[in-house]
Amino acid sequence: MTGRERRAALSAGIFLAPALVLIAVFFFLPVLAALLLSFTDFDLYALGDLNRLRFVGFANYLQLLQSPLFWTALGNTFYFVLAGGPLSVAISLGAALLVNARLTRFSGFFRAAFFLPVVTTLVAVAVVWRYLYHPRHGLLNYGLSLLGIDPIDWLGDPDWAMPAIILMAVWKNFGFNMIIFIAGLQNIPPQLYEAARIDGANAWRRFRHITLPLLGPTFLFVALMTMIGYFQVFAEPYVMTQGGPANRTLSVVLLMYEEGFRWWNMGYASAAAFVLFALILAGTVLQLRLRGRESP
Amino acid sequence: MGALKGDFKALTLTATIAITLPCMSPPIRLLLATLLILGFSNCGSPANQTVVVEFWAMGQEGEQVKALLPEFERRHPGLRVRVQQIPWSAAHEKLLTAYAGNAMPDLFQLGNTWIPEFVALRAVEPLDARLQAWPADALADYFPGILATNRLDGRTYALPWYVDTRLFFYRTDLLAAAGFAELPTTWEEWVRAMSQLKARAGPERHAILLPINEWQLPVILALQRGATLLRDHDQYGNFQEPRFREAFDFYLSLFERKLAPSVGNHQVANLYQEFANGAFAVYVSGPWNIGEFGRRLPMATQPHWNTAPLPGFDAEPGRSLAGGASLALSRTSPRREAAWKLLEFLAEPEQQARFYQLTGDLPARQSAWADPALAGNRYAEAFRRQLQQVRATPAIPEWERIANQLAYHAERAIRRQVSADEALAALDRDVDRILEKRRWLLSQGLRP
Numbered sequence: 098m099t100g101r102e103r104r105a106a107l108s109a110g111i112f113l114a115p116a117l118v119l120i121a122v123f124f125f126l127p128v129l130a131a132l133l134l135s136f137t138d139f140d141l142y143a144l145g146d147l148n149r150l151r152f153v154g155f156a157n158y159l160q161l162l163q164s165p166l167f168w169t170a171l172g173n174t175f176y177f178v179l180a181g182g183p184l185s186v187a188i189s190l191g192a193a194l195l196v197n198a199r200l201t202r203f204s205g206f207f208r209a210a211f212f213l214p215v216v217t218t219l220v221a222v223a224v225v226w227r228y229l230y231h232p233r234h235g236l237l238n239y240g241l242s243l244l245g246i247d248p249i250d251w252l253g254d255p256d257w258a259m260p261a262i263i264l265m266a267v268w269k270n271f272g273f274n275m276i277i278f279i280a281g282l283q284n285i286p287p288q289l290y291e292a293a294r295i296d297g298a299n300a301w302r303r304f305r306h307i308t309l310p311l312l313g314p315t316f317l318f319v320a321l322m323t324m325i326g327y328f329q330v331f332a333e334p335y336v337m338t339q340g341g342p343a344n345r346t347l348s349v350v351l352l353m354y355e356e357g358f359r360w361w362n363m364g365y366a367s368a369a370a371f372v373l374f375a376l377i378l379a380g381t382v383l384q385l386r387l388r389g390r391e392s393p
Numbered sequence: 394m395g396a397l398k399g400d401f402k403a404l405t406l407t408a409t410i411a412i413t414l415p416c417m418s419p420p421i422r423l424l425l426a427t428l429l430i431l432g433f434s435n436c437g438s439p440a441n442q443t444v445v446v447e448f449w450a451m452g453q454e455g456e457q458v459k460a461l462l463p464e465f466e467r468r469h470p471g472l473r474v475r476v477q478q479i480p481w482s483a484a485h486e487k488l489l490t491a492y493a494g495n496a497m498p499d500l501f502q503l504g505n506t507w508i509p510e511f512v513a514l515r516a517v518e519p520l521d522a523r524l525q526a527w528p529a530d531a532l533a534d535y536f537p538g539i540l541a542t543n544r545l546d547g548r549t550y551a552l553p554w555y556v557d558t559r560l561f562f563y564r565t566d567l568l569a570a571a572g573f574a575e576l577p578t579t580w581e582e583w584v585r586a587m588s589q590l591k592a593r594a595g596p597e598r599h600a601i602l603l604p605i606n607e608w609q610l611p612v613i614l615a616l617q618r619g620a621t622l623l624r625d626h627d628q629y630g631n632f633q634e635p636r637f638r639e640a641f642d643f644y645l646s647l648f649e650r651k652l653a654p655s656v657g658n659h660q661v662a663n664l665y666q667e668f669a670n671g672a673f674a675v676y677v678s679g680p681w682n683i684g685e686f687g688r689r690l691p692m693a694t695q696p697h698w699n700t701a702p703l704p705g706f707d708a709e710p711g712r713s714l715a716g717g718a719s720l721a722l723s724r725t726s727p728r729r730e731a732a733w734k735l736l737e738f739l740a741e742p743e744q745q746a747r748f749y750q751l752t753g754d755l756p757a758r759q760s761a762w763a764d765p766a767l768a769g770n771r772y773a774e775a776f777r778r779q780l781q782q783v784r785a786t787p788a789i790p791e792w793e794r795i796a797n798q799l800a801y802h803a804e805r806a807i808r809r810q811v812s813a814d815e816a817l818a819a820l821d822r823d824v825d826r827i828l829e830k831r832r833w834l835l836s837q838g839l840r841p
Contacts, residue, residue: 138830142830146515160826343657360794
């Protein structure tokens with residue numbers, strides 16, 4: 098390294114240091130501490146007196162994998178991710194295409210309207226949706242009754258509670274992905290569409306062979322962010338159902354919250370957090386691999 | 394270990410900022426943060442002329458208690474009370490987090506089943522020395538079974554504020570039509586009455602509603618039968634022992650004979666409406682429903698319901714659970730003296746009676762029941778009798794988890810997903826695992 102390079106590295110280090118220190122102290126240290134905790138039986142007793150803390154190795158993880166409740170929560174979380182994720186992406190894309198279409202008037206208005214749920218507080222939204230879902234006085238069941246369909250106890254029926262939560266979550270979140278899709282759509286050069294039209298390609302083929310391939314990177318980003326966000330589903334069931342009825346909307350993060358803050362089993366809750374982290378990591382790697390193979 | 398505690402303190406700040414990390418979901422942030430706030434100490438406020446007592450109370454109690462405080466502040470000019478109202482649903486978490494963050498109030502309300510937990514945390518101040526100054530008969534004025542839940546290992550850690558137990562709410566007209574003037578006092582007669590009710594009700598309706606995801610009734614029946622629930626100093630589950638087994642079989646038979654529907658409480662759309670239209674004639678609940686039934690049942694049903702104590706096994710009096718809420722002092726508070734004055738004030742029979750008028754919560758002191766408002770309430774008399782016959786659940790911090798497990802396994806047995814034998818064996822296994830830490834502590838000679 099020459100003197101100039103060394104000086105450059107030094108000044109780069111100085112400029113980076115504040116950010117690095119912040120990240121290390123406020124992110125990596127807490128994560129590391131939580132990882133350590135997941136190998137202890139930190140609980141109420143240990144909270145009162147640290148002499149009552151034990152290192153238990155992988156016992157929390159083993160116990161987690163043997164717990165039926167954890168598998169229930171995991172099943173519910175996958176239900177939410179696999180049903181809600183694709184639905185959310187599809188609706189965002191549909192909304193983006195509609196808003197971005199040349200024939201659409203007031204597209205600015207629709208863009209803002211669809212984005213509005215994203216920036217509203219979830220708790221306030223959940224209260225409104227609870228009214229919509231009310232079995233007797235809810236707007237949704239009123240609409241169904243006009244179609245001659247019997248009322249559904251949206252949040253009280255074990256089979257309907259999760260679909261109801263998914264519906265609300267998708268409505269709340271699709272606007273964000275829509276904005277990203279719009280940005281992706283606007284990056285596609287219009288000449289490509291013109292050329293395809295001259296060659297006689299209809300709307301579907303233009304969508305299939307121009308829009309979709311060129312949206313590839315956007316798709317990957319949206320799918321990943323949606324998956325990561327949906328795996329961490331918490332606030333929706335926490336506010337709407339508290340995990341009920343019959344644990345049918347209990348998510349992994351909600352379970353973690355209950356273990357950690359209701360029963361104060363911090364060690365066990367930390368283990369649940371890291372299992373979820375491993376799952377999200379695996380899901381991300383899998384998606385990157387799949388996309389990597391697709392693109393030329 | 395001391396060094397470890399110091400490290401925790403140093404990490405405190407890191408954790409609080411982790412809250413602002415946008416890429417994590419709120420509970421993960423909260424988890425990371427509170428894990429590390431353990432050593433956080435708050436600086437003592439400078440001594441002032443007026444002492445402000447921080448008092449946390451839950452739900453409507455937190456709202457209504459404010460009406461009592463002007464009198465307290467008039468009597469103690471140097472003291473002011475700041476009431477923090479906490480919703481019941483978040484109260485337990487909030488108190489634990491406050492303890493972890495060293496931000497406990499001076500005086501706080503807590504469910505009396507939480508007392509063992511806060512004693513295990515060393516979070517509450519024993520009151521025995523202060524109670525010495527009380528007149529000799531003052532403690533005897535409390536319902537003995539309720540006061541017992543506030544005592545652990547011979548020490549008094551809290552005082553009951555208001556009391557709560559479970560008993561029958563029933564339809565007098567349906568019972569009379571079934572040929573019974575009032576609800577029987579033994580299991581056998583009780584089942585006979587319910588069979589009559591069921592016979593008249595038909596296949597769609599039931600004699601009694603016992604939500605299958607609740608643990609209270611199977612535990613009450615087991616306590617009535619004389620089961621101990623746990624064994625060897627509460628170190629192991631004792632759910633396969635004959636007396637528990639017998640009570641459990643009796644409980645299951647109520648569903649097998651279709652006296653009670655196999656539904657959880659989330660499947661009951663409108664309890665009050667269904668009680669009014671006779672979907673069930675008997676319901677086991679607590680004092681809060683005196684007010685709710687009065688408000689929510691239609692006028693036509695109002696003259697036709699009452700409350701009654703629970704029946705017992707054989708000739709035994711029917712026992713129920715010792716519930717309610719207590720008041721405790723924080724052990725670390727520098728204002729314990731002032732907080733104790735407030736606790737004493739709230740424990741006075743006159744204030745207890747006024748509190749009943751404000752909230753409908755039943756007073757913990759029996760002399761307060763002489764108040765005309767309470768003496769004239771025809772639904773309260775059954776509670777007064779039942780409160781003489783209450784038992785505490787095991788006084789260990791793990792109890793609530795154990796009760797949750799019990800409800801889970803009982804529900805599976807009622808739904809016939811498992812046999813009664815399998816359910817109780819699985820329950821014992823789960824409970825033994827929950828109690829593992831307690832066994833370890835006792836084996837190490839550490840006080841749990």
